[in-house]
Amino acid sequence: MKLPVYGPRLRKVARAHFGWPSLRPGQFKPMRAVLRRKDALVVLPTGAGKSAIYQIPAVLLPGPTVVVSPLLALQQDQITALNERDDPKIRAVRVSSAETPREQQEAIEELRTGRAEFLFITPEQLANPDRLAEVRSLKPGLVAVDEAHCISAWGHDFRPDYLALGDMIRELGSPPVLALTATASPPVRDDIINRLRLRDPEIHVSGLDRRNLFIEVAYCPDETYRWKRLTTLLDEGQRPGIVYVPTRRAAEELAERLTEAGYAAEYYHGGMKTGSREQRHEEFTDDQVDIMVATSAFGMGIDKPNIRWVVHMALPDSPDSYFQEIGRAGRDGEPGRVLLLWRAEDEGIQRFFTGGGPDEQELRGLAGALHKGRTTKTELQKITGLGPRRLGQYLALLEQVGAVRNGSRKLTVPAGAPMPAEAARAAVEEHERQQAVIRSRTDMMRAFAESRQCRTETLLAYFGEEIRRTCGHCDNCADGSAEAVNAVEEEGPFPIHSQVRHGEWGTGMVMGYEEDKMTVLFDTVGYKTLSVPVVVGQQLLAAA
Structure with a gap:
């Protein structure tokens, strides 16, 4: 049987509906997988056109395409880009906390009647059983999971809300799934595949060699030398750029020091109020801020092509984090520079961040509550007193040791699950195993810094x-x-x-x-x- 020829059809859609004269390297093979209704995991660097991999085939597939994305700002950028074409075949709508109930219903109706193709939604929305049933009724032809590394416990952007996505997608009728990320080492890739329950997926890793970026690493014997290397780069005059630091305090102090030295800088970290973070994000995007001093909280969702350099003022926690962050430079294809300024003392900071394991008594109490039939996260928070993030991390550990099933509608204890005490011990051991891998990634980051390869x-x-x-x-x-x-x-x-x-x-x-x-x-x-x-x-x- 002769296989269909996908290339001409894909290129025709790219030209007619998106105005793209050609496909980029690394895009065609995963697009072909989507059209063959196969699950796929795609690792492409920032700016390499990951969104096109689901957008172009979506025009050729029956049913709407559901795009699961973690950030509203990132969603809005993609929606704006699609709707600027004023083409009903690629119209995008969103259902999120930013829309009123009436706007949400209008969006669903546009999809139902074929007046829109893309539904952008967060995992939190899909966790609502009524919303999930509503999306299922649309009979989606494809689910694209953007920033898929967020589902991984190994990823530095781990989001517990992503944990039930595999079950949610199954309840949507098991459409093909396309997982997309800019960085995923083998453990992260395995985690994405397992948690999303991808079925014999095609794995496409390509384009990670960013030839327009000059990669430089310098060992700094003291802080004075580190400061001189940073200001030497700033004196070259290229703007804008990002300076990554390991702590919130370091972000504020370095931004102040730079400004006092004549290098106008702002800071960004996760401890700022939401409004302040959004304002800083917009100012940087609009070229009102040339130098942003930030923790790793600044990055995901930045769609800015002209970042000329990225500096790390300490060893990142892993090559995963490092690669994700340097990938924000030079997205326009013009030359960019990435500079890592490190000291041996940096490792101590990362060891501190990875310290502190789960409390075995808290895990036992949580497992006991699950055995008594407590099936919702709201119930469990009230009973255990655990915060949302800690609860999510504990549930992830208990799921990994077979003590709970994190479904889209409720939490269940599977048949043959270990009893609470045994489950708690196994979860602690699993956490220790994960910490060994995490520590080894920090070791790999130092080996990268010291390497002559x-x-x-x-x-x-x-x-x-x-x-x-x-x-x-x-x-x-x-x-x-x-x-x-x-x-x-x-x-x-x-x-x-x-x-x-x-x-x-x-x-x-x-x-x-x-x-x-x-x-x-x-x-x-x-x-x-x-x-x-x-x-x-x-x-x-x-x-x-």
């Missing part, structure tokens, strides 16, 4: 993508030190991305080689850097 090659190996060359746009490549190291990769005892087994740490994946060292991502303990001669001589690893 091609920076891009190191990052891409972490995310499961390879380039068989030096990138030419990082500090190590620029001074020639990366070339000799790169040639060693072919000589490793196991192929990159092959599965191996360790006697104590279990199964893992080979992520890359550097000189006489190899990095392996183990399922239970995270990333480990091993000596290749020792691995070979003592036969520490075997092919799995």
